[in-house]
Each structure stands twice: as C-alpha cells, then as structure tokens.
Amino acid sequence: MASKAVDFLDVINGLTRKRVEAMRASARAPGMIKAIEQRNSEGYLALIAEYKRASPSGVIRLDIDPWTYFNAVGQYATGFSILTEPIYFLGSPIFIKIALSYGKPILYKDFVISREQVMDARELGASSVLLIKRLLGDSLWELADYAIKQGLEPLIEVDNEKDALDVINTNPNVMLGINSRDLNDLSISLGRALSIIRVVRGRANIIIAESGIKGVEDALKLANEGANAVLVGTALMRNMNLSRELSEVRVH
Numbered sequence: 001m002a003s004k005a006v007d008f009l010d011v012i013n014g015l016t017r018k019r020v021e022a023m024r025a026s027a028r029a030p031g032m033i034k035a036i037e038q039r040n041s042e043g044y045l046a047l048i049a050e051y052k053r054a055s056p057s058g059v060i061r062l063d064i065d066p067w068t069y070f071n072a073v074g075q076y077a078t079g080f081s082i083l084t085e086p087i088y089f090l091g092s093p094i095f096i097k098i099a100l101s102y103g104k105p106i107l108y109k110d111f112v113i114s115r116e117q118v119m120d121a122r123e124l125g126a127s128s129v130l131l132i133k134r135l136l137g138d139s140l141w142e143l144a145d146y147a148i149k150q151g152l153e154p155l156i157e158v159d160n161e162k163d164a165l166d167v168i169n170t171n172p173n174v175m176l177g178i179n180s181r182d183l184n185d186l187s188i189s190l191g192r193a194l195s196i197i198r199v200v201r202g203r204a205n206i207i208i209a210e211s212g213i214k215g216v217e218d219a220l221k222l223a224n225e226g227a228n229a230v231l232v233g234t235a236l237m238r239n240m241n242l243s244r245e246l247s248e249v250r251v252h
C-alpha cells in the first residue's frame with residue numbers, strides 16, 4: 001500500500017515538473033503554410049495530427065497524455081492541431097505550450113469568435129487559428145484580418161461549395177479547410193468534401209481536408225482530388241501508428 005502511494009506521487013511529480021516547464025515556454029511555432037508547401041514539394045500529402053481527447057459525441061481517449069501523443073506522431077506529422085476548447089473537447093491551452101517543444105506548426109483549435117481568443121492563440125505561441133465561416137458569418141474577415149495582423153495564419157473552415165468559393169474569391173491566400181462534418185447534424189460525408197475540393201482545386205493556395213479521415217484509403221482519395229493536407233484527430237488518437245502510413249501518402 002505504502003509503495004503504491006510513493007509510485008503515484010513519483011508519477012505526479014514527474015508529470016507536473018514537465019507541465020511547469022512547458023508553462024514557461026515562450027517559443028513561437030513555425031508557419032503552417034510553408035511547412036505544408038515544403039511537404040508537398042517533396043511529393044507528400046501533409047499530415048496535421050490533432051490531439052483530441054473528446055468531442056461533442058463523447059470521450060475519445062483520456063489515457064494518452066500529450067507528450068506520449070506528440071512523441072508518437074511528431075516525427076510523421078507536418079503540424080499539430082491542438083484543441084483548446086475545454087467543455088466539449090476537453091482541450092486546454094497547456095497542450096499548446098507542451099507542443100511547442102516539438103518545433104512544429106501549431107493550429108489553435110477552438111470555436112473562435114473574438115479578438116481575445118486570437119490574442120490567446122498568439123500569446124500561447126500557435127502559428128495558426130481556426131475560423132469557421134458558418135460560425136462567424138459577417139465577422140469572418142474582420143477576425144481573419146486581425147489574426148493576420150497578429151502574425152497568425154488563419155485556417156478558414158467551410159462545409160459547402162458556396163462558402164468555399166466565397167473564401168477563395170475574397171482571399172485565395174488563406175488556408176482553406178474543407179470539413180467533411182456537417183456542423184448542423186455532425187454527420188460525416190467524405191463524398192461532399194471531395195466534391196468541394198473538385199470545385200476549388202487550383203484556385204485555393206492550400207486545401208486542408210478535415211474530419212472523418214479513417215485511414216490511408218480516405219487520405220489517398222483526398223490527395224488525388226487535390227488536398228494539400230489532411231487533418232486527422234479521432235483515428236490517430238485510436239491508433240497513433242497510423243501517422244506513419246498517412247505520412248507516406250503522395251500528392252501529384
């Protein structure tokens with residue numbers, strides 16, 4: 001009994017020391033756009049690995065700490081997507097601080113609706129910030145311009161053709177996130193994402209396919225259609241070894 005208590009305290013002590021060390025980090029993550037372009041120029045689809053413990057549909061996995069995750073997927077990922085939203089996704093800003101030491105681009109992933117959140121992303125050291133077109137409506141470009149002024153690269157997420165065209169007609173230089181998940185009913189349709197990509201490929205600077213990507217077969221379809229990167233959460237949380245296979249998918 002006594003030795004169990006000591007073991008546990010040792011674990012807590014070790015993890016807390018690492019967490020405090022991360023809190024002190026003042027680094028800035030490198031840019032996502034350049035990293036994706038570099039990966040594509042080497043002939044590969046870029047992989048953005050998301051640290052995602054839960055979603056509105058329920059808990060995904062709580063038994064992987066962020067160090068274990070970043071260590072496992074870091075060598076294969078072009079960048080990280082880090083959920084900071086605490087209620088539905090059990091995210092935290094500390095995960096960004098921890099990710100900084102891996103030297104990869106970092107996307108701040110929350111339902112961003114305010115300048116304060118953009119500032120938070122910047123102060124934490126993220127390189128990009130997620131802006132969801134359907135969530136922001138008319139305030140999208142005001143917030144996107146603010147993020148750019150703060151030195152962040154906005155990832156503008158859409159889930160339909162009209163919004164995708166709207167984004168590239170307004171600013172083709174931002175990263176365009178094409179979500180397979182319908183944000184009304186949370187249903188996933190890779191087919192819908194593929195048809196949106198078909199419409200915008202060659203006109204958007206960077207296309208990132210998001211959500212519902214289960215493995216190499218899905219990633220290949222998206223790459224063949226014109227995606228520059230895939231953003232994968234749930235499947236990687238369930239099987240971190242998938243990162244190696246996904247990192248080997250080629251672009252043309």
Ligand SMILES: O=C(O)c1ccccc1NCC(=O)[C@H](O)[C@H](O)COP(=O)(O)O
Pocket residue numbers: 050052055056057181183186210211212213231232233234235
């Ligand atoms: O993940 C959800 O269920 C979700 C529900 C409502 C709004 C947003 C949601 N997800 C945010 C994301 O962008 C995903 O975490 C990301 O695309 C990764 O998706 P997946 O690989 O399917 O976990």
